[in-house]
Amino acid sequence: MLNQIIFGYFAVTMISLALIVITRKNIMHSIVYMLILFFHIAGLYLFLNAEFLAAIQIIVYAGAIMVLFLFVIMLLNLREELRKSRFAITWPIGAIFVVLSAVMIIISVFGNRFANVGNVKISDIEKVGHTVAVGKLLFVEYLFPFEVASLILLVAIVGAIVLAKKEIK
Amino acid sequence: MQVPDLIPVVPEILMTILVLSLLVIDLFIKQKEYIAVYTVVGSLLVIISVFYCTGVTFKGMFVADSYSIFFKMIFLINVIFAAIISVEYLKKRASLYGEYYVLLVFATIGMMIMASAGNLIVLYLGLELMALSTYVLAGIIRTDGLSTEAAVKYFLLGAFSSAILLYGISLLYGITGSLDIREIGLYIAKEGIINNKLLLLGLVFFITSFGFKIAAAPFHMWTPDVYHGAPTSITAFMSVGPKAAAFAIFGRVFMIVFPALSGSWVNLLIPIAILTMAVGNIVALAQTNIKRMLAYSSIAHAGYALLGIIAASNEGLSAMMNYMLIYLFMNVGAFILVIMLNNQAKVGDSIHDYRGLSKSNPLAAFLMLIIMFSLTGIPPTAGFMGKLYLFMAVVNAGYGWLAVVAVIFSAISAFYYLRIVMFMFMNESIEEVKLSLVDVNGLLLIIVVFMVLFIGVNPQPFVELARLAIL
Numbered sequence: 001m002l003n004q005i006i007f008g009y010f011a012v013t014m015i016s017l018a019l020i021v022i023t024r025k026n027i028m029h030s031i032v033y034m035l036i037l038f039f040h041i042a043g044l045y046l047f048l049n050a051e052f053l054a055a056i057q058i059i060v061y062a063g064a065i066m067v068l069f070l071f072v073i074m075l076l077n078l079r080e081e082l083r084k085s086r087f088a089i090t091w092p093i094g095a096i097f098v099v100l101s102a103v104m105i106i107i108s109v110f111g112n113r114f115a116n117v118g119n120v121k122i123s124d125i126e127k128v129g130h131t132v133a134v135g136k137l138l139f140v141e142y143l144f145p146f147e148v149a150s151l152i153l154l155v156a157i158v159g160a161i162v163l164a165k166k167e168i169k
Numbered sequence: 170m171q172v173p174d175l176i177p178v179v180p181e182i183l184m185t186i187l188v189l190s191l192l193v194i195d196l197f198i199k200q201k202e203y204i205a206v207y208t209v210v211g212s213l214l215v216i217i218s219v220f221y222c223t224g225v226t227f228k229g230m231f232v233a234d235s236y237s238i239f240f241k242m243i244f245l246i247n248v249i250f251a252a253i254i255s256v257e258y259l260k261k262r263a264s265l266y267g268e269y270y271v272l273l274v275f276a277t278i279g280m281m282i283m284a285s286a287g288n289l290i291v292l293y294l295g296l297e298l299m300a301l302s303t304y305v306l307a308g309i310i311r312t313d314g315l316s317t318e319a320a321v322k323y324f325l326l327g328a329f330s331s332a333i334l335l336y337g338i339s340l341l342y343g344i345t346g347s348l349d350i351r352e353i354g355l356y357i358a359k360e361g362i363i364n365n366k367l368l369l370l371g372l373v374f375f376i377t378s379f380g381f382k383i384a385a386a387p388f389h390m391w392t393p394d395v396y397h398g399a400p401t402s403i404t405a406f407m408s409v410g411p412k413a414a415a416f417a418i419f420g421r422v423f424m425i426v427f428p429a430l431s432g433s434w435v436n437l438l439i440p441i442a443i444l445t446m447a448v449g450n451i452v453a454l455a456q457t458n459i460k461r462m463l464a465y466s467s468i469a470h471a472g473y474a475l476l477g478i479i480a481a482s483n484e485g486l487s488a489m490m491n492y493m494l495i496y497l498f499m500n501v502g503a504f505i506l507v508i509m510l511n512n513q514a515k516v517g518d519s520i521h522d523y524r525g526l527s528k529s530n531p532l533a534a535f536l537m538l539i540i541m542f543s544l545t546g547i548p549p550t551a552g553f554m555g556k557l558y559l560f561m562a563v564v565n566a567g568y569g570w571l572a573v574v575a576v577i578f579s580a581i582s583a584f585y586y587l588r589i590v591m592f593m594f595m596n597e598s599i600e601e602v603k604l605s606l607v608d609v610n611g612l613l614l615i616i617v618v619f620m621v622l623f624i625g626v627n628p629q630p631f632v633e634l635a636r637l638a639i640l
Contacts, residue, residue: 104370104373105370107366108366108367108369108370109366109367110366112367113344113362113365113367114343114344114346115343115344115345115346115347115356141228142230142290143173143227144173144178144227144230144231144291145230145288145290145291145294148282148291148294148295148298149294151185151275151278151298152294152297152298152301154275155272155275155298155301155302155305156301158192158268158271158272158275158305159272159301159302159304159305161268162266162268162269162272162305162309163305163308163311163320
């Protein structure tokens with residue numbers, strides 16, 4: 001019961017925060033709400049016994065990504081943004097589609113069923129430590145996707161340089 | 170700890186070595202044409218290696234079967250064509266960077282990983298690798314506003330479709346407890362959960378995001394703007410490569426994960442295919458810019474190829490693969506001529522620039538005529554053969570009326586393809602353009618047209634190759 005209440009709190013708060021983020025007029029306010037959202041996601045990870053992920057969530061998202069957002073905002077003209085209307089004129093059409101999709105998703109959720117949970121138990125993870133467990137999974141089981149992800153990061157670096165460098169000779 | 174079997178991944182490893190060495194060589198070579206040559210030679214070597222490296226490795230995450238080999242062949246030929254036709258085009262626009270080739274090869278690695286993905290995580294990462302590289306390539310001419318706009322539009326909509334795909338993957342994982350494509354398929358069949366609503370929702374998300382990647386209506390909105398704004402060489406590259414890669418995962422995921430649900434997804438795909446053919450062919454009639462026209466034509470061709478998936482049979486799948494190979498040749502052929510005209514400073518992208526081309530350049534006009542016939546699907550060209558096999562597969566699957574609809578739409582398509590032919594042969598030219606067919610672009614055009622005719626009169630070996638490659 002307590003589990004459900006805690007999860008319910010996180011779920012409801014996270015969805016409301018996400019809605020607040022996209023509806024604020026001032027982008028600075030959006031960012032602050034997003035920060036709170038990131039902390040809630042980290043809380044949810046903790047609740048799932050995933051301490052390592054929770055720490056990473058805070059370091060990467062609340063730390064690094066947030067700073068990136070702030071940098072970009074510094075480059076924008078905030079006063080101009082504040083005067084403009086928040087949404088394009090067509091937003092009611094978008095809203096209709098969102099509501100319809102939400103109805104579709106809610107209907108489907110009642111057909112909910114869950115597969116057998118994986119064969120790794122929480123007690124096993126506690127035995128070796130969470131970081132070790134994640135590391136082993138990442139470098140043994142998921143080695144190939146891990147390497148592909150490194151290529152994606154390389155593309156991101158090359159792409160950023162190509163698009164942003166002042167002049168390429 | 171044992172080392173995983175690396176033989177099946179050798180082509181991808183070779184491509185990665187190629188791309189990393191490109192990054193270094195780029196520092197020392199001033200003449201960027203050599204980088205193009207290096208890319209072409211490297212990719213040719215990888216094509217050879219593809220045929221010798223088969224097997225399943227990384228616990229089923231990476232599957233190098235004959236299905237993926239066929240698609241990898243398409244991707245590698247595509248990257249070779251793109252590397253060749255880019256040189257002069259980019260040089261004229263002062264955008265011939267070594268990084269351009271790096272990104273081309275990176276995108277190709279992404280496609281190869283997608284074609285071989287045996288696991289949804291690998292599939293997603295391959296897709297992102299391909300997509301990220303193509304976003305940047307679309308915006309590579311930084312001084313051109315249209316190119317930048319194309320990149321931003323492509324990026325935003327691509328990010329949406331990736332998010333939808335991830336949602337679908339997470340639903341599948343929640344329901345079946347696995348990310349392995351084969352295991353999910355077995356689990357669904359074993360538990361008999363084909364009527365589970367959440368599973369159907371996951372299916373819808375998969376169709377949406379794959380539909381975006383193949384540019385099927387109603388997820389096609391980005392296509393005309395992106396194809397129009399991107400550099401023409403990149404438009405040629407991404408109207409075949411990413412589309413074929415998306416069809417590769419379309420086939421694999423739907424035939425292995427969802428075969429039990431084929432009743433549901435065929436019913437979803439039929440209206441999508443009809444709408445795609447309708448939007449592609451009808452809106453193309455109104456285009457006066459050849460790149461936009463080819464963008465809509467590429468939407469229409471995605472609609473035809475979808476018929477192969479709708480047939481939900483091995484015959485349909487091999488017809489779809491065969492069509493992608495044929496589409497590679499005829500589409501690149503059309504774009505080579507667009508690029509050759511683009512390279513003349515005087516003329517632009519308007520279809521009126523093709524007026525009277527037969528007077529000044531009879532051979533080039535004749536080659537374009539064959540390609541336009543092939544895109545329409547007139548015998549004895551490859552386009553006819555490709556469509557024939559697709560329609561046959563649909564008829565054999567019991568959707569004869571759908572084949573009739575497709576034939577009607579391809580008759581409509583004759584109007585805008587043959588309009589170009591009419592302009593070339595029956596109108597007086599406004600401006601004289603002199604095209605040379607003895608440079609690399611011209612030679613490539615001749616090779617491509619030869620292939621189009623060769624497959625058209627002798628399709629058997631290619632059909633057999635595709636038939637061997639079924640899942």
